[in-house]
Amino acid sequence: MKLKYELIKNDQSARLGKLKTNYGVYETPMFMPVGTLANVKTLTPEELYEMNSAIILANTYHLWLRPGEDIVAKAGGLHKFMNYNGPILTDSGGFQVFSLARKKDIIEEGVFFKSHIDGKKLFLTPELSIQIQNKLDSDIAMSFDECIPYPASYEYAKESTERTIRWAKRGKDVHNNSNQALFGIIQGGEYEDLRKYSALETVKIDFDGYAIGGTSVGEDKQTMYKMIDYAIKYLPNDKPRYLMGVGEPIDLLEGVARGIDMFDCVLPTRLARHGNAFTRNGRINLKNLKYKEDFNPIENNCDCYTCKNYTKSYIRHLITCDEMLGGRLLSIHNIRFLIKEMEEIREAIKNGNFKEFKEQFISKYKNGD
RNA sequence: GCGCAAUUGGUGAAGGGGUUAACACGGCGGAUUGUGGUUCCGUUAUGCAAGGGUUCGAAUCCCUUAUUGCGCC
Numbered sequence: 001m002k003l004k005y006e007l008i009k010n011d012q013s014a015r016l017g018k019l020k021t022n023y024g025v026y027e028t029p030m031f032m033p034v035g036t037l038a039n040v041k042t043l044t045p046e047e048l049y050e051m052n053s054a055i056i057l058a059n060t061y062h063l064w065l066r067p068g069e070d071i072v073a074k075a076g077g078l079h080k081f082m083n084y085n086g087p088i089l090t091d092s093g094g095f096q097v098f099s100l101a102r103k104k105d106i107i108e109e110g111v112f113f114k115s116h117i118d119g120k121k122l123f124l125t126p127e128l129s130i131q132i133q134n135k136l137d138s139d140i141a142m143s144f145d146e147c148i149p150y151p152a153s154y155e156y157a158k159e160s161t162e163r164t165i166r167w168a169k170r171g172k173d174v175h176n177n178s179n180q181a182l183f184g185i186i187q188g189g190e191y192e193d194l195r196k197y198s199a200l201e202t203v204k205i206d207f208d209g210y211a212i213g214g215t216s217v218g219e220d221k222q223t224m225y226k227m228i229d230y231a232i233k234y235l236p237n238d239k240p241r242y243l244m245g246v247g248e249p250i251d252l253l254e255g256v257a258r259g260i261d262m263f264d265c266v267l268p269t270r271l272a273r274h275g276n277a278f279t280r281n282g283r284i285n286l287k288n289l290k291y292k293e294d295f296n297p298i299e300n301n302c303d304c305y306t307c308k309n310y311t312k313s314y315i316r317h318l319i320t321c322d323e324m325l326g327g328r329l330l331s332i333h334n335i336r337f338l339i340k341e342m343e344e345i346r347e348a349i350k351n352g353n354f355k356e357f358k359e360q361f362i363s364k365y366k367n368g369d
Numbered sequence: 370g371c372g373c374a375a376u377u378g379g380u381g382a383a384g385g386g387g388u389u390a391a392c393a394c395g396g397c398g399g400a401u402u403g404u405g406g407u408u409c410c411g412u413u414a415u416g417c418a419a420g421g422g423u424u425c426g427a428a429u430c431c432c433u434u435a436u437u438g439c440g441c442c
Contacts, residue, residue, distance in 0.1 A: 036404050057403070095403040147403075185403090216402040224402095245403040266404040273406050289397070327406065 003140060003181035003208050005240045005261075009349060013259045016349040019054075019240060021087040021139050022179060023079075026054040027346050028240060028261035031252065031338040032089060034269065036062050038072070038082040040335070041269050042328040045084045050305065051336040052343070054086060055140070057264050060132050061093035061124065065117055069135040077137030089264070090138035092129045092171075094164075094185065095245070098147035098217065106146060108163065126167040127174045134177040141175065142211065143168040145185040150219045157189030165201045172205055181208035183242060186231045189214060190223055195230035203236060210235045211242040212260070216251075224251070228258045235259075249278055249341055249365055253358045256345055268338055272330030275319040278337040280361075281368040286330070291316045304336035305329075 004020040005028075017028040033040045033048065036059040040048060048056065058078060063069060075081035078088050097104055097111050105112040110125030126144040133141035145164040148157050164187045175182050184207035188194030202210060212231055215224045228243065235241055240261045246252070247265020255263060268278065275287040277298045284291075284298070297307040298315070306315075306329040318326030341361075348357035 034404060041404075041406060059403080062404090089403095091403050099404085142403080145403095211403080213403070242403090247402055251402075263402095265402050267402050270401060270404060270406090273404095274401070274408090276401085285399080287398085322406095324406075 001179065003240070005209065005238060007237055010237075011349045011352055011354050012257075014256050014345075014349050014354045015241075015259055015261055016346055017240065017261055019261075021055070023085060023087045023139065024054075026087070029252075029256045029342055029345055030054055030262055031247065031335075031342045032057055032262060032264040033335050034264055034266045035082075035084075036266075037066075038063060038078060040331070041273070042324060042331050043269075043335075045082070045086070047305070047332060048084070048335075049086070051332065052339050053335065055089050055262070056084065056086065057089050057091055058082075058136070058138065059091045059093070060129055060136065060142075061091075061096045061113075063090075063136060064093070064124075064132050065115060065122075069132045073135045073137070079137070087139040089140040090133045090136055090142065091244075092133065092142040092144040092185075093124050094129070094142070094145035094213070095147050096124075097145075098149060106160075106163075108166075110144075111146075126171040130171040130175050130182070134175065134180065137177065138180060140181045140183060140209070141177075143171045143182065143184050143207070145187060145213055147217065148187055148189045148214045150190065150214075150217045150223075152189045154189075154191055154194075157187075157191055157194055161187045161189070161194050161198050165198065165205075168202055168205055168207075172207070183207050183209040183211050183240075185211045185213040185244070186235075187214045188227075188231065190219065190227060192226075192230045195227060196234060199231040199234035203234065207239070209240040209242060209262075211244050213244045215243065216245045221251070221254075225254055225258065228255065228260065232259050247338060249338065250362050252338065252341060253345065253361060256349075256354070257358060265338075268334030269331045272334045273327040275316075275326070275330065276334075277330055278334050280364055282365050286312060286316045286319055286326075288316075298333055302333065302336070303340070304333045306333040306336075 006018040009016040019026050019028055032055040034057045038058050072078055072081045110123055113122040115122055129144035144167050146160050148160050168184050184202040186198045186202055188198040215227050242262035243255045243260040246263050247267040276285050279299050291312040294312040299307055315326055315329055348354040
């Protein structure tokens with residue numbers, strides 16, 4: 001089956017919903033950990049289930065290069081290949097248009113890349129991206145888009161946004177997997193009329209869900225929130241809305257407040273590998289000297305495996321010595337932190353006090369208590 | 370005991386009269402938003418074994434002492 005979204009409650013724009021997938025029913029708003037190369041770095045599926053994680057991400061571009069979509073198909077699809085019995089969303093490779101910016105050449109037909117592995121010249125098109133995702137057999141495929149850099153001129157943003165819409169149509173036309181949902185992606189850069197145009201045109205094509213892309217690419221927070229506001233009012237209520245690449249604890253709240261249902265971000269795992277942890281009182285850096293003899297958990301009342309079993313002093317030691325377990329333990333904590341945050345957000349929406357929850361959370365996170 | 374050589378930060382070291390003591394590692398701090406596990410940025414010796422001398426100017430030249438290494442009794 002394809003994805004089904006049911007809006008349960010709308011509390012002043014903050015939405016509580018239910019997402020029915022091939023691998024279970026999950027409540028939204030939700031946070032989706034990123035597992036680019038068919039694994040959430042350093043973590044096993046069992047560890048993800050224990051954190052109450054639902055959808056995870058994998059990346060078309062990366063899996064296309066290694067091991068190749070045919071290998072994954074031969075393995076029986078992405079779920080079997082990586083042993084994940086939960087829903088998987090595949091990013092289209094569109095973000096690589098942005099992140100590999102120095103090595104790209106965009107034409108109407110698609111994008112020329114130089115492989116980040118061996119420099120080989122590659123050509124990715126909207127059709128190819130969707131065909132690869134069909135083969136990977138993820139639960140949600142994403143349209144192939146261009147993530148517009150920030151800042152971008154109005155002319156460039158317009159040209160790129162229009163092209164992304166044409167690419168979305170082309171991708172939808174070849175999409176051929178009845179078990180897989182397909183999401184469109186809104187672009188438009190920082191420009192209000194382009195965001196509106198992108199939203200209206202993308203909705204016309206009719207997707208199973210809509211993503212807001214082109215955010216968290218270097219713009220300030222207010223600009224990012226505006227990018228959401230400009231587009232989201234034109235999206236249908238009965239489809240999920242996904243804010244791509246956003247995962248700072250405060251941004252999740254700001255996104256939910258604007259009607260976002262799904263988020264993904266590399267931040268919890270990347271920060272973990274570099275020794276940082278989310279806490280309700282703000283981010284901390286476990287490498288700091290002050291934790292050398294701190295034998296308390298990262299957070300006393302956190303229910304994650306790491307906090308139940310390990311001290312800051314020990315994690316600092318692991319990170320200092322470049323031991324992988326340090327990054328693993330922090331990844332567990334950071335992902336659980338964001339998932340728990342979303343659980344509490346859903347609870348607050350249910351109870352009708354999301355606004356208060358949001359204000360209290362942000363105040364504590366910013367001011368440390 | 371005599372001769373020769375060496376001594377520069379937490380570590381490995383460059384510099385053999387010219388002003389701010391290179392570089393690397395380590396340390397400390399920061400960054401990170403559709404992945405960077407190997408990344409990026411900042412900072413880290415008011416001082417060159419100690420003392421004295423020559424010179425406008427000394428880590429650099431000279432003397433004394435200390436320590437270390439090598440060789441010879």
